[in-house]
Amino acid sequence: MAVSWEKYPRRALQDKLPMKIPEQNPSRSLPVLCLLQKRQELMDVDHGLWAQKEEFQTRMVVLMQRREQLEQKKQELKGAFLRFDKFLQDAEARRSRAARRAAEARHGAGRQEAEAQRLRAQLEALRRERARLRRRLERLWPGARLLERVLGQLPEFQEVPELVARFGALADTLAALRLRERGLRAELEEARARLRRLRDARRDELLRRGQQRAQLLGRLEAARERALHWESQWAQIQNTAAEKTLLLGRVRMAALNLYQLVCQHQRQPPALAMEDTEGQLEQVKLFLLDRSALLASLPRSEPETL
Structure with missing residues (x-):
């Protein structure tokens, strides 16, 4: 033994x-x-x-x-x-x-x-x-x-080594959790830093957009002023055009009347279209020149009656 x-x-x-x-x-x-x-x-x-x-x-x-x-x-x-x-x-x-x-x-x-x-x-x-x-x-x-x-x-443990092993595992888990917590805190700080940068960028962007908006509002106001000016000019132009159109219509009517009178005097039917005002005035001009030459050839004491 x-x-x-x-x-x-x-x-x-x-x-x-x-x-x-x-x-x-x-x-x-x-x-x-x-x-x-x-x-x-x-x-x-x-x-x-x-x-x-x-x-x-x-x-x-x-x-x-x-x-x-x-x-x-x-x-x-x-x-x-x-x-x-x-x-x-x-x-x-x-x-x-x-x-x-x-x-x-x-x-x-x-x-x-x-x-x-x-x-x-x-x-x-x-x-x-x-x-x-x-x-x-x-x-x-x-x-x-x-x-x-x-x-x-702690009745769930039978021996001290089991208790020590359990607390050792818990200590390791706690250390791992603390390490994970530090990692999460670092990620949180990084996320906060990114958020601050984004907020600063957003604030700068809003400031820039505000400046652009102010500039665009100024340009819009200037464009509105220019639009009002050009609208007034356009209204004036339209009024002038209406007056000119009315005067042109009168001139064309007068030219047509004169052309018709010349045709009646010459006993010829009107050969030109009603819209050919220039041709009508040219015919009236030729008639007037012809009559002027005729009048110039006549003595002063014997005026010719048309």
Whole structure:
């Protein structure tokens, strides 16, 4: 059956230490008995230390199962325990060598006492190390209790790693949402900037359109004034044309009457059309020139009667 690494130092210590005190000469065994008594005291202290260590290790194992975030610190503690185990093995080896030296040389009791003093110093150092580990455990214990209370309030989670994983996922989601929020805020700011630019462009366009409208209204007013002027001119032209048309009609009627009179005087039917006013005036002109020449050829005293 495999032995766990936590129990290995204790098992090795028990295997290497003698269980029975050998019978020796009372006069020579007093230092050895003292050494064995000190060694027994050290074993008792070690037993107590290992009992506390096993209890502490049990709690640490439970805490390791409940919270993965403390794995690194637990690995540090595990490394410390391994170093502690190695230290104990080295100490056991040194104690074994010291025992062999004591068996081989009984007169080395003084040196064994010095070794015992050194071991007691090492034991004191181990106690200080135990106190340090206990303080570390006390610092870590509130976090473990807090996780246990939170786990008790959340029945949907069975183990602390599930709770930690869930909160880790929520933290990642929150970070992603915050990143998305920053992106949306940037897009919103860009949209607002575009809106401001569009509003400025719209305002400039409205201003330009207003100026164009004012210009067009001015041009329209000027065009209306010109239209009124040309309408008045057109009315005047129409009135003048009507007068001229009336006068022309009268002239044409007069020319036609004269042409008809000339035709009657010449006893000839009218050969020209009624609309040929120029031809009629030409015929009247020729008739008048002919009569003028005739009158000029007659004496002044005998006027000819038409």
